[in-house]
Amino acid sequence: MLIGCDQGPWNDPYPAGQGLTNTVYSSFDERPKHLDPVRSYSANEYAFLAQIYEPPLQYHLLLRPYQLVPLSALEVPVAQYFDAAGNPLPADAPLASIAYSDYLIRLRPDLRFQPHPAFALDAAGDPRYLRLTEGDLDGINRLADFPQTGTRAVTADDFAYQIKRLAAPWLHSPIAGVMQEHIQGFKDLSERLALIEDKDPIARVQALREARLSGVEVVDPHSVRIRINGKYPQFTYWLAMPFFAPMPWEAEVFYAQPGMKERNIVLDWYPVGTGPFMLTENNPNLRMVLAHNPNFWGETYPAEGMPGDREAGLLADAGRPLPLVDQAIYSLEKEDIPRWNKFLQGYFDSSGVPSDSFDQAVRFGGDGGPQLTDEMQDKGIDLLTSVETSIFYMGFNMLDPVVGGYTEPARLLRQAISIAVDYEEFVSIFANGRGLIAQGPLPPGIFGHREGETGINPIVYEWRDGRPVRRGLDQALALMEQAGFPGGRDPKTGRALSINYEAVATGPDDKARLTWIRKQFEKLGIDLVIRSTDYNRFQEKMRNGTGQVYMWGWNADYPDPENFFFLLYGPNGKVEHQGENASNYQNPEFDRLFDQMKFMPDGPERQAVVDQMVEIARRDAPWAWGFYPKAFSLHHQWLHNASPNSMANNTLKYRRIDADLRERLRAEWNPPVLWPLGVILGLILILVLPALWMVRRRERSTAL
Numbered sequence: 278m279l280i281g282c283d284q285g286p287w288n289d290p291y292p293a294g295q296g297l298t299n300t301v302y303s304s305f306d307e308r309p310k311h312l313d314p315v316r317s318y319s320a321n322e323y324a325f326l327a328q329i330y331e332p333p334l335q336y337h338l339l340l341r342p343y344q345l346v347p348l349s350a351l352e353v354p355v356a357q358y359f360d361a362a363g364n365p366l367p368a369d370a371p372l373a374s375i376a377y378s379d380y381l382i383r384l385r386p387d388l389r390f391q392p393h394p395a396f397a398l399d400a401a402g403d404p405r406y407l408r409l410t411e412g413d414l415d416g417i418n419r420l421a422d423f424p425q426t427g428t429r430a431v432t433a434d435d436f437a438y439q440i441k442r443l444a445a446p447w448l449h450s451p452i453a454g455v456m457q458e459h460i461q462g463f464k465d466l467s468e469r470l471a472l473i474e475d476k477d478p479i480a481r482v483q484a485l486r487e488a489r490l491s492g493v494e495v496v497d498p499h500s501v502r503i504r505i506n507g508k509y510p511q512f513t514y515w516l517a518m519p520f521f522a523p524m525p526w527e528a529e530v531f532y533a534q535p536g537m538k539e540r541n542i543v544l545d546w547y548p549v550g551t552g553p554f555m556l557t558e559n560n561p562n563l564r565m566v567l568a569h570n571p572n573f574w575g576e577t578y579p580a581e582g583m584p585g586d587r588e589a590g591l592l593a594d595a596g597r598p599l600p601l602v603d604q605a606i607y608s609l610e611k612e613d614i615p616r617w618n619k620f621l622q623g624y625f626d627s628s629g630v631p632s633d634s635f636d637q638a639v640r641f642g643g644d645g646g647p648q649l650t651d652e653m654q655d656k657g658i659d660l661l662t663s664v665e666t667s668i669f670y671m672g673f674n675m676l677d678p679v680v681g682g683y684t685e686p687a688r689l690l691r692q693a694i695s696i697a698v699d700y701e702e703f704v705s706i707f708a709n710g711r712g713l714i715a716q717g718p719l720p721p722g723i724f725g726h727r728e729g730e731t732g733i734n735p736i737v738y739e740w741r742d743g744r745p746v747r748r749g750l751d752q753a754l755a756l757m758e759q760a761g762f763p764g765g766r767d768p769k770t771g772r773a774l775s776i777n778y779e780a781v782a783t784g785p786d787d788k789a790r791l792t793w794i795r796k797q798f799e800k801l802g803i804d805l806v807i808r809s810t811d812y813n814r815f816q817e818k819m820r821n822g823t824g825q826v827y828m829w830g831w832n833a834d835y836p837d838p839e840n841f842f843f844l845l846y847g848p849n850g851k852v853e854h855q856g857e858n859a860s861n862y863q864n865p866e867f868d869r870l871f872d873q874m875k876f877m878p879d880g881p882e883r884q885a886v887v888d889q890m891v892e893i894a895r896r897d898a899p900w901a902w903g904f905y906p907k908a909f910s911l912h913h914q915w916l917h918n919a920s921p922n923s924m925a926n927n928t929l930k931y932r933r934i935d936a937d938l939r940e941r942l943r944a945e946w947n948p949p950v951l952w953p954l955g956v957i958l959g960l961i962l963i964l965v966l967p968a969l970w971m972v973r974r975r976e977r978s979t980a981l
Contacts, residue, residue: 765802
């Protein structure tokens with residue numbers, strides 16, 4: 278009963294008055310495994326890492342198509358090309374003449390690392406905590422237990438050191454293989470570092486500092502040059518990922534000292550960055566807290582956006598110093614329902630839309646567009662939707678003698694299946710309408726994607742009344758007949774054509790989806806055999822090429838058509854080359870155009886090549902193109918500057934909170950429900966009063 282003395286809602290999960298602070302409240306459902314930027318490559322890790330570390334580049338918050346802009350660098354570096362003799366070449370030099378490319382990264386001179394014990398100095402100016410023994414750690418159980426912190430300016434050596442860490446075998450960086458192909462001397466350094474893998478951790482740090490990487494040169498304290506083998510224009514996209522953020526050697530020495538690992542005081546738990554936030558609490562069984570980094574250099578909110586952004590209020594904070602909030606508190610919520618309920622109560626500022634609660638939040642209007650329900654509108658909640666830079670597709674194994682191959686009958690069979698598999702229905706039933714039907718491999722936001730009539734797949738769609746309409750089943754059946762399977766019958770056996778479908782399905786919830794897929798093939802008279810397995814076994818089948826038809830997806834690493842087309846590039850075939858081309862598609866003309874396209878700058882010439890590649894892929898139909906998933910997110914009216922961005926992960930710094938409005942609405946939405954107390958009190962009275970009456974009557978009765 279005493280909690281009623283508090284003025285706030287009785288069910289508030291946070292300390293009293295905290296809702297009035299300049300804080301973002303969110304949630305997470307799984308502990309981040311890695312917070313070391315050399316090892317992290319997961320979305321749930323980037324939700325924290327991207328707020329802490331600053332690579333040279335970032336994606337503009339508002340501009341589309343996605344544009345790289347400087348972050349810790351002063352400008353986006355432009356590649357300089359050279360021949361084998363070291364002579365400079367023009368930007369349009371023939372590919373065969375380019376021996377290497379140089380990227381000169383000029384760094385901001387005002388970067389400083391966050392406060393951290395690794396930088397603390399004693400009275401003599403020597404490091405205070407870099408020569409610790411295990412006995413010195415008595416009473417130390419977490420990073421905050423160190424009483425002193427310090428900082429220092431960031432230099433080009435910190436960027437070079439981090440790149441060398443990518444090559445360290447003991448750190449197992451997921452991009453080490455890619456960088457071996459491109460950064461000059463990277464493979465050689467990795468092989469040399471393998472010889473010291475068993476050394477003491479501090480000795481490895483010293484060896485890494487002294488190691489030479491021929492492809493990375495520190496030009497001056499604020500400039501570093503990276504040399505790439507040949508030409509690789511997509512390298513600038515990697516410079517927007519935390520892999521290339523600066524790392525101080527002091528931090529590695531600090532964490533490598535005896536006793537630190539036993540206390541879980543390690544870089545994977547306590548990152549050290551230059552970004553707008555620093556991780557001040559890491560308790561993955563309860564919450565994680567990001568607080569404003571007092572040493573942040575003072576980036577400002579962008580001043581330009583797309584048409585309509587100003588009217589939407591997305592430029593109201595133009596020019597203001599970032600970050601716009603003081604901290605962000607992420608609470609552990611493993612289940613959808615409690616997470617959703619806390620959002621509705623106002624205790625989380627934003628939320629996705631769980632499938633089970635979709636109808637409660639979203640309805641589709643007469644135009645087919647998503648709208649908020651009356652309940653959500655009454656709360657002033659905003660709905661943001663965006664098409665993700667991802668694709669889900671149905672693939673055909675081109676090595677298979679039935680659904681694969683490049684003969685005209687084989688093409689017609691795949692085209693017929695592509696028409697019959699009704700992805701509009703799939704998205705409606707299994708994705709709550711959250712998907713845009715794919716007309717090819719490139720999602721919106723990726724250079725080369727075309728909208729409207731020029732962007733439809735004419736094999737599967739025709740343009741009617743200003744929109745694409747899937748071709749009729751009669752046309753699919755006609756293609757089946759031309760392919761030599763009239764009515765879906767296999768002329769060799771006289772029975773229905775039988776095709777195997779490789780499914781990742783391990784539970785009862787998958788039954789409806791698999792039944793739907795089987796019915797799509799039944800339209801053509803095809804007998805689809807579902808071969809269910811777990812994901813590991815599915816991947817093995819893909820590697821061995823034993824499947825026929827499968828469904829898979831891809832999320833963009835960076836917004837370039839190369840990152841999608843390489844899924845159909847012959848030399849990336851999964852069976853022969855262990856690449857990401859799971860359909861093992863190989864068309865010599867497509868491959869030739871790919872080799873040409875990937876080195877071209879965005880522009881009309883590259884668009885023309887992209888169009889040719891899309892046309893070839895549509896005709897060969899190695900995929901039934903599927904759909905691009907749509908992200909649906911809800912935001913309370915007190916959260917500002919929420920703009921969907923599929924490529925940028927460091928968007929927390931742009932958020933702004935109206936804390937007074939949040940506190941007022943929380944109180945309105947969470948009034949104490951007092952009637953159960955009245956009912957309980959009434960029941961008590963009903964039970965107690967008769968008993969008291971009986972006792973009193975007995976006391977007054979005459980003894981026998």
